[in-house]
Amino acid sequence: LFEKVFSVKDLPSITPDGKAIELQLNAGLSQGFEHSKDSGAVGIGLYRTEIPFMDRSFFPSEQEQTLLYQNVLAAFPKQSVTMRTLDVGGDKSLPYFPINEDNPFLGWRGIRITLDHPEIFLVQVRAMMRANVGHGNLEIMLPMISSVSEVEEASRLINQAYYELSLELEETNDTPIVKPKVGIMIEVPSSIFQLKELAEKVDFFSVGSNDLTQYLLAVDRNNARVSNLYSSYHPSVLRALNMIAEQANQYLVPLSLCGELASEPAGALLLMAMGYDKLSMNPHNILRIKWVIRHVEFKRAKIILSHALTFSNAKQVHNYLNEQLEQLG
């Protein structure tokens, strides 16, 4: 199996009938980038900045963050690197920033924390933009967006950081700094009913299917007792994903998905049929997904999707998709 999958290593990620699907990496540590680049991925679709923050005893300074981000941006010249602003809270805590709550996944998490602490946010986005000088491949992504006002507030802070940095660099640097694209994670159910308004405020959407599944189904993504209820193939999740793709296409917003679903053959097949033409995943899944893409015609994937959307429970969807995948070899 490994050999079969490995055979697509240097081939493009494109279906037999010519539909290209861009594959990107999920990352959080800078180790292993070299290896990842070999897989045929194009840039980073999700850089989880909280990961380098976790293994420390205090918040990294602006300078430390700048160095860290420079390494990441430099490893992927001319390929986009999407850096997500700090997404702590929920299940991810920093030893030097304790949060005690009864219900952390519904509490102080992601953008909620950084908007309450603009000094943390400003330092981080300034460091990102500083690191981007001379590279120009940075995109910024906001996690846990549940309302339009959060996007407005975060964009205002990003503009402020951009303005401050432009003034500072004007004196020392000839090349004007570029304003990065700013996008949001679609992972809180409220956001999927305001896609039109959100589309007007951002440059891209990236669906976080891990959290979107958790919040749509009201099933903790880490609780073994209810793990049998947690499935991104639940018909309601699939319909939500399909609706997001339809609207993103309608409003002309570039769309990707960076949750675990993208790294599963059955998931990737459905997503590509829905219209997700960018998928971001852990490096070790890239070749497997590329193999699937190269072996399913896009028009066949669309037929499979329309059938998958008719089932009434996740198990049936899953069984049906596995049958279809087995037919591919």
Ligand code: PEP
């Ligand atoms: C997600 O929620 O699907 C996602 C990609 O982000 P994280 O797993 O870091 O919450």
Ligand code: MG
């Ligand atoms: Mg998430």
